[in-house]
Amino acid sequence: MTRREFFARVGGGVVVILVPDELSAQESGRGMNQRMPEQVSAWLHIAEDGSVTVYTGKVEMGQNARSSLTQAAAEELHAPVASIRLIMGDTALTPFDMGTSGSGTTPNMWPQIRKAAAAAREMLIDLASQKWAVDRATITVADGKVRAGNRSAGFGDLTHGEKLARAIPVGLALTPADQWKVAGKPIEKVNGRAIVTGAHAYAYDIQRPGMLYAKVLYPPSFGARLAALDSAAAEAIPGVKVVRQKISGQREAGADLVAALAPDPASAEKALAALHAEWAPAAGQPSSKDVFAYLKRTAQSAASPHLDLAPYTIAYIAHVPLEPRGAVAEWSADGKLMVWTGSQRPFGVRSELAAEFGIPEESVHVIVPDTGSGYGGKHQGDAAVEAAVLAKAAGKPVKRNWTRTEELTWAYFRPGGLVEAGGKVNPDGTLAAWEFHNYNSGPSALQTPYRVAEKYEQYHRTQSPLRQGSYRALAATANHFVRESVMDDLAHGASIDPLEFRFKNLDNQRLRDVLTAAAERFGWKNRKRAPGRGFGLAAGTEKGSYIATCAEIAVDGGAVKVVRVVEAFECGAIVNPEHLANQVEGAVAMGIGGALFEHVDFADGKILSNRLGRYRVPRFADMPVIESVLLDRKDLPSAGAGETPIVGVAPAIANAIFDATGQRIRSLPLVPNGLPALSAARAPA
Amino acid sequence: MARITELEVNGTRRHLDADSDRTLLSVLRDDLSLTGVKYGCGEGQCAACTVLVDGAPAKSCLTKVGTVAGKRIVTIEGLAPAETLHPVQEAFLEADAMQCGWCTPGMILGAVALLASSPNPTDAEIATGLNGHICRCGTYPRIVRAIRLAAKRAAKKGVHA
Incomplete structure (x- = not known):
């Protein structure tokens, strides 16, 4: 929806505040992660009954953006949280948005909504000043009321049936963090009640009248092409329709979309099983056992090392969003398409759909209900395109929910990577030289935050044997794992305590501050060495936030158990401490999976880890004691927190394993099958 | 094939017509629109589909609907009376x-x-x-x-x- 359409659509008797896009394209560069400036519009509407509606193209998928953005509006409007409603991720109702990713909601959208709300508040003061003929300075706004002397009005009482619009004035002052009353405080998760009662309808849960259920025939391996199809037995099942269509856009499973549709899921499932397909397999499909050699071999740039480098490997892993991809598509008689889907990019999915059918984007309406997580994994519209193609062929609404096996096979993965890295230390313990080559993981957080005069750092593009894409923190996890492992090696080589070694080579005060905070809470200096116990730490920065992680592990035979993790995090002024702590702790919990055991297993073009029984994710029993230490820098703008807290987990654990056993494990996951043949736990130093 | 025509769900007798070998998960979600019951894996690995059957937790993705006829099924929607929380x-x-x-x-x-x-x-x-x-x-x-x-x-x- 455009601003003009929005203005035309909302009824009279309202205040409308429009955020001009031009003013918002101010995203600062982020080193290697720099992207195109994001358009970050937000609209705000106050109805005659005083209710406030905020419109944003961002989506909620567990990161609590719905709560934090509601707080942003409440803070500047001086209105109760409960009086504000957010419309999110709906391409027909909200302004355009590039997508909810890159920890971008807090630094980009959060200030926009504050500005919109502050401008609305100032406008209400103007209106009251005119209506009551009083000086602006005598007017206050609090608890959703405008007051002057003994006069008082609700927000909706001041507009007199007019439709008033205002752009955000340049130089509008926002409330400083140290004066926040609603922001910066914990609030109950907005929409939390709908979640605990099961009332919230996710995309996977949407039902439409006359809807058909779709079960899709997928190839038995990557690259296989459909040679022959006998659908007679499937079509003999009452109510079943077998659809065979070509997909014009890129599709991992190939252009042939074959599906069984039925009014009930059981018939569709039976029909899918009754389809007889012959496949022509593709030769030369990849296997996980030779993936890292493949990455090196297909590199588009070469490294000519200056130092001795150690090779590290990082496995492909899966996002495993607990709500799998899913979509419901419905065509109207006049050729318009409506799709409900769980996605981080509602407008991106709209573009995919418009391109698939060669129709204008305005003819496509994508709705993203609050989603059962994404972790970077829900950028593409695979399920939405399938549902829409099938709905068009069937002439009825179609529900296309992916199964867990489809999710673990045909979604994209976190890139695997090969990193070769090394460093040299001067006799005084300062870094003399540093070299770092990453093949395929990506460039995020590639550059060392440590002070070193001579450094060579390069990201090498390669071909990927598997479909790959963004994953929480992108390559910052791989790059921090390797950098902080090498730093640990260098510290031990120089016989310097790992914490002291980092301080010796670190100028960045924010990073030093989180290291200090984590080490203090953890008790790093007084850690008690014991056989079978290990302690490790790691630190880093990414996307404008700072992280330090300390881990304690216990080794029992070949088993590694993470006992305790302390993580200090600083992302500027804290927007909501409870939800921030939840993000930090959750990232630690999730990071333990990638650190210890998660990996995609594949051979000859087949994903072998294609069920939850074959792809292990962290459970209650894997949890250590997790403590977060949040540094609140009210003097700094708020940065996002959905990603960076995951990057320190793997290296802190790897360094703790080294501390306990003397083994330097240079691969993620570290111990998918327990510790490799172990002589004996190293005696404490 | 045997059919199930009645289930006791959230204290109410619900009428339906389902093959007895269908999963309780699908019947609750697709036939009775109780979508608070979640699919996560279909193989009993994640327990997102947990419901209570005669008070005991059951993974509805592995439970055939034919085995719960006459039993008391509670989903998240029926855990507490309307407008209240457990x-x-x-x-x-x-x-x-x-x-x-x-x-x-x-x-x-x-x-x-x-x-x-x-x-x-x-x-x-x-x-x-x-x-x-x-x-x-x-x-x-x-x-x-x-x-x-x-x-x-x-x-x-x-x-x-």
Whole structure:
């Protein structure tokens, strides 16, 4: 929806505040992660009954953006949280948005909504000043009321049936963090009640009248092409329709979309099983056992090392969003398409759909209900395109929910990577030289935050044997794992305590501050060495936030158990401490999976880890004691927190394993099958 | 094939017509529109589909609907009377024991069953009792806290959570 359409659509008797896009394209560069400036519009509407509606193209998928953005509006409007409603991720109702990713909601959208709300508040003061003929300075706004002397009005009482619009004035002052009353405080998760009662309808849960259920025939391996199809037995099942269509856009499973549709899921499932397909397999499909050699071999740039480098490997892993991809598509008689889907990019999915059918984007309406997580994994519209193609062929609404096996096979993965890295230390313990080559993981957080005069750092593009894409923190996890492992090696080589070694080579005060905070809470200096116990730490920065992680592990035979993790995090002024702590702790919990055991297993073009029984994710029993230490820098703008807290987990654990056993494990996951043949736990130093 | 034409769900007799070998998960979600019951894996690995059958937790993705005829089924929608919350639901909200919420209905029902058999569980007992449940967002420690909170309140009131 455009601003003009929005203005035309909302009824009279309202205040409308429009955020001009031009003013918002101010995203600062982020080193290697720099992207195109994001358009970050937000609209705000106050109805005659005083209710406030905020419109944003961002989506909620567990990161609590719905709560934090509601707080942003409440803070500047001086209105109760409960009086504000957010419309999110709906391409027909909200302004355009590039997508909810890159920890971008807090630094980009959060200030926009504050500005919109502050401008609305100032406008209400103007209106009251005119209506009551009083000086602006005598007017206050609090608890959703405008007051002057003994006069008082609700927000909706001041507009007199007019439709008033205002752009955000340049130089509008926002409330400083140290004066926040609603922001910066914990609030109950907005929409939390709908979640605990099961009332919230996710995309996977949407039902439409006359809807058909779709079960899709997928190839038995990557690259296989459909040679022959006998659908007679499937079509003999009452109510079943077998659809065979070509997909014009890129599709991992190939252009042939074959599906069984039925009014009930059981018939569709039976029909899918009754389809007889012959496949022509593709030769030369990849296997996980030779993936890292493949990455090196297909590199588009070469490294000519200056130092001795150690090779590290990082496995492909899966996002495993607990709500799998899913979509419901419905065509109207006049050729318009409506799709409900769980996605981080509602407008991106709209573009995919418009391109698939060669129709204008305005003819496509994508709705993203609050989603059962994404972790970077829900950028593409695979399920939405399938549902829409099938709905068009069937002439009825179609529900296309992916199964867990489809999710673990045909979604994209976190890139695997090969990193070769090394460093040299001067006799005084300062870094003399540093070299770092990453093949395929990506460039995020590639550059060392440590002070070193001579450094060579390069990201090498390669071909990927598997479909790959963004994953929480992108390559910052791989790059921090390797950098902080090498730093640990260098510290031990120089016989310097790992914490002291980092301080010796670190100028960045924010990073030093989180290291200090984590080490203090953890008790790093007084850690008690014991056989079978290990302690490790790691630190880093990414996307404008700072992280330090300390881990304690216990080794029992070949088993590694993470006992305790302390993580200090600083992302500027804290927007909501409870939800921030939840993000930090959750990232630690999730990071333990990638650190210890998660990996995609594949051979000859087949994903072998294609069920939850074959792809292990962290459970209650894997949890250590997790403590977060949040540094609140009210003097700094708020940065996002959905990603960076995951990057320190793997290296802190790897360094703790080294501390306990003397083994330097240079691969993620570290111990998918327990510790490799172990002589004996190293005696404490 | 045998058909199931009646189920007792959330205290109400519901009429339907389903093959008895269909999963309880699909019947609850697709036939009875009780979509608070979540699919997560279809193989009993994640417990997102947990419901209570005669008070005991059951993975509805592995339960044939034919086996629960005549039994009392409770889904998240029926855990507490309309417009009210069960103490465990309240505790989950208070402890912020969720992020995306997909695992939450199954987790809450699993917790209710755990507290029914073990009213004052230790952290280790909670972890063991609910280890079949996956929270991919990693809110496990908060879930443990929520369950302890619910247990503590129930003990104070002298009732089961």
